[in-house]
Amino acid sequence: MAAVPHALTIASVEAKTLRTLIVKDYGIILRFRKGLIVVDRKSGDKCKVPLSAVDQILLLTGGILVSSKLMRIASRNGIEIVILDSRGNPCARLVPPYHTRTVMTKRLQYEAYNNEKGVELAKAFVMGKILNQSGLLKYLARNRSNIEVKERIYRDAIEVESFVELVREVNASRIESVRMKLMGIEAEAAKVYWRCIASILPSELNFPGRVQESNDVFNKLLNYGYGVLKSYVWRAILLAGLDPYAGLLHADRSGRPSLVLDLMEEFRQPVVDRTLIALTSTNLKLVLNSLEEDGRIKKEVRARIVTEIVKRMNTNVRYEMGKVPLERAVLRQARRIARYLRGQENYRPYVERW
Structure with a gap:
């Protein structure tokens, strides 16, 4: 070759x-x-x-x-x-037609919107995200030589983790009645998490915290990285025979792949946040010079982010009783959703073993 x-x-x-x-x-x-x-x-x-x-x-x-x-x-x-597209979001995809042949799983997925299964899945997505946020902070704390900084990060990690109990206490028969409550808990945990991340990142980045529409470089890189992650999760959802547009935690909206966004919550920290934080540590100069004059991410930086995320996706992680590539864990989680909907097993969120 x-x-x-x-x-x-x-x-x-x-x-x-x-x-x-x-x-x-x-x-x-x-x-x-x-x-x-x-x-x-x-x-x-x-x-x-x-x-x-x-x-x-x-x-x-x-x-x-x-x-x-x-x-x-x-x-x-x-x-x-x-x-x-230039933000990393999949704007078009060619997929084999057999990805859409399933019927029964999709029917059960739609029914979950109006029963307890939908509530339990939404709770699991939020818990998975919160536990991975806490886990990443603990991982970052271990690598700090300054004892005071290490302890402060660890305290923030414990505070983030405490929100899991609030999620567990949520009970309802329909997701519609508790969606805003779950999103509110997730948002409060995220405030603590991103405040801590802002204190860890190099001051040259001027990172204000997570603001999707912000013009600072790190938020733009996060947006792009999450777009790449979306492509992986979308593929897994299709392979599991699920409808990417019928979500639970994220409300239905025309053209919005709500279930993709739901499952993404479990993988934002292990796939994207960890990768980009590492990139700022190893190549801060590249990160600081990532944007064109018009604010778009440079082509070579987009390629670097995709390459790093693909490498991360192919890294073996501990999953259940063994090790699998992280990309395979995404697919297994999507299939776990389908099995849960069919009554074949309980659903557990993916939590990285940092």
Whole structure:
């Protein structure tokens, strides 16, 4: 196989992990020929990637052409082609048609909106997020040499964790009657968490705390990272036979993948927050110079974030009685939702073992 040009990243070619082909530059043409994905550039550079080495193709920019033959072959082989916008959100995806064949699971999912199962799932999503926020803070505290700072971070972690008990006390027969209460508890825990993160990050970032529409660089990187995470969770939801738009914790809204957002809550800290905080520690200069003059994230920084998140997704984590790649844990959680809806097992949120 020819050397991969700098416009491409092939993230993870290990067995049993999600192998992702990341395309980041304009003017690239992707074709299929004799079992290979052929990558052509206007400059004449070319490389060939075995179809069997790829599970997902991520397109990070415009000006990329994908042949209809490659799209057909990819669909037949269960390979997703996902287009991300400048904020990291999946704006289009090509998925195999068999992802939407299930019926019974979806019916039970819709029914959960009006019964106790919907409430229990929503509570689990919130508890998972809060426990992972607390866990990440404890993890960050362990790496601090200053005893006073270490103790302060640990106190914040304990305070965040205390909100779990408030979630457990919530009881109702329909999610509609307690959604705002659960979201309120989640918001209060998040205030403590992000206040602590702001105190940990380098002062040069001027991070004001988590504000989705803020123009500061770290909030913009978080937005992009969460968009990439959304693509992974969306894929898992589809593979589990669930409807991505019928959520529980997040209310229905036209075009909003509410169930994707629900399950994302369990993975924001293990996948995105941890990755970006580490990036600020190892390459602060890159982070500080991430934005174009118009406020958009630079193309090479977007590619770096995607690459780091893909690496994180392919990292083995402890799950149940063994270890699996984090990407596999996302899929197993989606399937756990489906089994819970079918009455086959209880649902437990994913909590990273930091």
